[in-house]
Amino acid sequence: xxxxxxxxxxxxxxxxxxxxxxxxxxxxxxxxxxxxxxxxxxxxxxxxxxxxxxxxxxxxxxxxxxxxxxxxxxxxxxxxxxxxxxxxxxxxxxxxxxxxxxxxxxxxxxxxxxxxxxxxxxxxxxxxxxxxxxx
Numbered sequence: 001x002x003x004x005x006x007x008x009x010x011x012x013x014x015x016x017x018x019x020x021x022x023x024x025x026x027x028x029x030x031x032x033x034x035x036x037x038x039x040x041x042x043x044x045x046x047x048x049x050x051x052x053x054x055x056x057x058x059x060x061x062x063x064x065x066x067x068x069x070x071x072x073x074x075x076x077x078x079x080x081x082x083x084x085x086x087x088x089x090x091x092x093x094x095x096x097x098x099x100x101x102x103x104x105x106x107x108x109x110x111x112x113x114x115x116x117x118x119x120x121x122x123x124x125x126x127x128x129x130x131x132x133x134x135x
Contacts, residue, residue, distance in 0.1 A: 031067055057132075
């Protein structure tokens with residue numbers, strides 16, 4: 001099975017630190033003008049998932065979503081959530097930590113893309129977490 005999203009050790013360490021403070025988390029891959037393409041980290045349930053939002057999977061037990069229009073642009077790439085020094089958006093939980101989440105990507109191999117085609121469309125909407133067993 002091909003994953004649509006993964007994380008680096010630095011991101012995993014930061015997620016564990018944030019979970020200890022804030023409890024369960026979730027990510028939404030931003031496509032907005034102010035945050036560029038930063039993955040935004042929120043306490044789980046504090047960001048409203050829309051019917052068109054695409055569930056990419058989970059990293060360190062945290063669901064990761066992307067908006068439908070953004071998914072159309074990035075559907076051929078595997079997203080890798082990283083944490084790097086710097087100050088991210090004021091809307092994302094890691095902002096005061098001196099680190100920020102960053103999305104890296106790579107194009108799927110032909111074999112991975114074929115497997116994704118066989119897997120079918122990813123889950124969408126607010127019920128996707130429950131359908132994936134994360135709610």
